[in-house]
Amino acid sequence: MTTPREKYSYYVEEKALEVTDRPRKFLEAFAAVLENSSYGLALDVYTRLSTKCSRCAASCQLYQSTGEEQDIPCHRSELLFRVYRRYFTPAGNLKARLFGGFTLTDEYLDEMAEAYYRCTACRRCKPSCPMGVDHGLVTHLARWLLAEIDVIPKALLVATREQLEGVGNTSAITVPALVDTCEFLEEEFHDIYGVDDVKYPIDVEGAEYVFFPAVSDYLLEADTLMGNAAVMHLTGGSWSIGTGNFDGINYGLFYSDRMMERIVKNVVGEVRRLKGKKILVGECGHATRSAWFVPTFGGPDAPEIVNCLQYAWAQMKAGRIPLKKEKIQEKVTYHDPCNIARTGRITEEPREILKVICEDFVEMTPNREENYCCGGGGGTVSIDEIRAFRTGPMGKRKADQIRATGAKYVVAPCANCKKQLREVCEDNDLEDVEIIGLHDLLLKVIDFSHETSSHGQEEQPTQDGQE
Amino acid sequence: MDAWLEWARGPVFLFSFTFMFLGLIRHVGLTAWAMVRTMRQAGDKTIPYAQVLSATLKWLIPVDKVRSQILFSLTSLLFHIAILIVPLFLAGHIVLWTRGLGLSWPAIPNNVADVLTIVAIVTAVALVIQRATAPATRSLSRFQDYALPLLVALPFASGYFVMHPSGNPFSYEATLFVHAMSANVLFVLIPLTKLSHMAFFPSVQMVSEIAWRWPSDSGSKVGLALGKENEAI
Known part of the structure; x- marks a missing residue:
């Protein structure tokens, strides 16, 4: 009997280990998703023209730390593309009938289960792909399909259960x-x-x-x-x-x-x-x-x-927030949470506020759409058992980035980023840095x-x- | 040999070129149709057009993009420029189009074509070398990723010898045959392999944007299809 932790680097519930006939169930879920949602278009295009240029590797903070093949975004996405080609395209089907080849197995599903939770879906690799492949979308979809065979990190599952049924x-x-x-x-x-x-x-x-x-x-x-x-x-x-x-x-x-x-x-x-x-x-x-x-x-x-x-x-x-004359004196930097900054949707508002209320505001490099993920994106911050991974290979770039600014306050307007960055700082000898919300800082000068x-x-x- | 050459330049070329043309039209048509269908079913019908256009243009005119991984990017960029310009604007090719269909357009000077041809060959080989030596790319690469750039280089190498028969160790007819046949093979492979990106390329950024536009009940319908609508979490 395997304990949940021995199977994956994160805990899953007992019931996930009892699921049988997983490849068939995974493919049924895949078929149902293709039928009822709109991932088919992207998969059709991505599987045809993925050129394996590896430009994404250079943009991935995890690959930059580990240098492992499994952490190349394109490699990870190919895990799902292979299943799609084989089971959901006529050419792949024909090829399999004539020459055999790839078959979806339990072991392969386990490989996917590990790979898609080593990605934080930060989508930093998206602009680096000449073919426009959105690896974050592929991670998003693959995790859904895995969830349908009950491979879900326990931390995410129990929280959602509490929210919807508790x-x-x-x-x-x-x-x-x-x-x-x-x-x-x-x-x-x-x-x-x-x-x-x-x-x-x-x-x-x-x-x-x-x-x-x-x-x-x-x-x-x-x-x-x-x-x-x-x-x-x-x-x-x-x-x-x-x-x-x-x-x-x-x-x-x-x-x-x-x-x-x-x-x-x-x-x-x-x-x-x-x-x-x-x-x-x-x-x-x-x-x-x-x-x-x-x-x-x-x-x-x-x-x-x-x-x-x-x-x-x-x-x-509009001048509706009265501020004290004394600004924040300590050096302040800003961490762009991927989910609001990656597409450039919210990058300037927080900076404008910080420039008003801080004496010494400095940028991290890179920033805005190109900012590094805190390392706990995609829900992985809730998975306490992978802290060493999050703050180690995944969080190293972020720690370096923060260290380079020399800032006292790192403003992170995101609950997940805050928790993760505190752990990154603890585990990477950045004890003097304080992770703080933007409104926390604003409150000090109101x-x-x-x-x-x-x-x-x-x-x-x-x-x-x-x- | 002449008969073989006529065969390669005649019926085989006609077939393979038509195959490529129709294949790419099919790709574009089916993709466009899938995009329209997806957006029709989507709950959220808004698209940030300016952002998608800007992302598309940044790759079509990749001045900004070459700055990261500059060696690989420049190699790739030069490769693409060379292989797009030479076949389309070589005087010798335009003559054939004029003879066959009465079409004509301005040609590039032959010495420019010579330079670009050499650029195409050198960059194709360089791409393969870079692919084989960079750890990330090497681990991702399939057989076709090595074979296709070399196959693309073949019509350029043979074409160069056709243009410069004096330095050619092989017979003129044989070289021309290799030139035509390797191009024909490529034409057939283009819609079937990753080379089809020549047709998909302008639409990929839009596809990635639309991919997030799901139907408003997509989740619950999947639950229904899997018989999980009442299942406890």
């Missing part, structure tokens, strides 16, 4: 606990800043923004949430937290479109229940990227998506004594929904 969110925070936490944070505003009217509006109908942070922030990132609330308070933002669903985390993005669709639909459902207009995503990369799939899964007139960084910069630009007309406005949602 308490309702990935951190198992009950509604009373949420309310308690919010009240505690409101008291903190009083104790630390002497302000009494900062509120976390709960279940307010008709608010312009319904707030979805990474739910773990309620447990781990109090300062980020206080920064969020301070910004909403000072700018008179109409917002609310919904007790029906207050979790922006969507691990479906990391292993199954079936789960992803359900989670996105739940988020949209909560916004509709509260008659909210927009989704305000907290400091979380993958929650933002998942929310960008709201138009895909949310049906017509799906709510608009706003990341809190975009909101904060728009408000700051001048509460200057606040003017917006008192208490967030408690009475306005119909015209002004910002």
Whole structure:
């Protein structure tokens, strides 16, 4: 009897080891996905013209560290392409009948199970492929297919189970606990800043923004949430937290479109229940990227998506966030979370804010769309048993990058990046570096004594929904 | 030999060139149709056109891209420029098109063609050498990845000797036969192998963008198809 850990480098549930006839089930799942989703187009094109030039290898931070064949993005994608060619193209089928050759086996599935969780789906290799192959998409699809034969890292599975079938969110925070936490944070505003009217509006109908942070922030990132609330308070933002669903985390993005669709639909459902207009995503990369799939899964007139960084910069630009004269004195650098920066969608807003509030802001090299992944992307940060891998071969580049800046604060507006970067720093002798959220830093320089007309406005949602 | 040469330049060329042409048209047509169908079913119908266009142009005119892995990139770029220009704009080839179909277009001077031909041969061999010596590429490579660049070089090498018979150790007819037949083989292989990227190339960035545009109920429909709609997580 193998223990789960002996089979893969991550834990899976017992039931995953009891699945029989896996190649057949994998192919059935593959067929069902090709039939009902739209991966066929990309696979058809990719399998035809993948030229094996290996330019992707040079862009992959894992391959740069290990130099192992299994870590070349193109090699990894070929694992799935081979299955597609053999079983789902006429030419591959004919070739197999005439000459034999590749057959999908249990061992091959195990190789895939390992390979696709050594990739963080950061998509840094995407712009380096002349043929436009999106290896992140291939990892995304392969993990889904593996999930259908129950190969899912236990950490991701139990969190999703808790979210969809348990308490309702990935951190198992009950509604009373949420309310308690919010009240505690409101008291903190009083104790630390002497302000009494900062509120976390709960279940307010008709608010312009319904707030979805990474739910773990309620447990781990109090300062980020206080920064969020301070910004909403000072700018008179109409917002609310919904007790029906207050979790922006969507691990479906990391292993199954079936789960992803359900989670996105739940988020949209909560916004509709509260008659909210927009989704305000907290400091979380993958929650933002998942929310960008709201138009895909949310049906017509799906709510608009706003990341809190975009909101904060728009408000700051409009002069609605009063700041102290004294800026942050320590050297600050910015880590671009892959999920919001890789396609260039959110790169400038956080920088603009940091340039305003920091005396000494420096860039990492490379940055923006070309930034290195924190090393814990694609949900791997939740898999504690692979920490040595995450902070070693996967996180080494990031550690070097941070070290080169000499910064005291590394701003990472993403719950996953924060956890991972803290571990990277611990394991790579970067004890003096502090990983921090952007709103945490902003909170340090907000001048509460200057606040003017917006008192208490967030408690009475306005119909015209002004910002 | 003359009969063989006429056969290679006549019916075989006609067949292989038509095969390539129709094959590539089919690729483009089927891909375009699949793109339209995918977008019709997609829940999210928005496409960041400017971004896709910019990504496409960055590869079509890869001034920016050559900076990473500069040796390999420049080799590849020169290779592609040479093999695209010479066959299309060689005066000797245009004459054949004029004779056959009455088509005509400006030619490049023969000495330019000579230089580009040598560039094509040298870069093809260099690509194979780079492929064999770089660990990452070597581990990825299949037989066709080595064979195809050399096969591409063959019509260029034989073509050079056709243009310069004085230095040619082989008979003129035999060289011309090799030239025509190797090109014919390539024409047939183009739609069947990775060489088909010549047709797919302009659309690949769009394909990768559209690949993320799933139908709004794709997840639940897969669950239904697998009989897992009520299965506990």
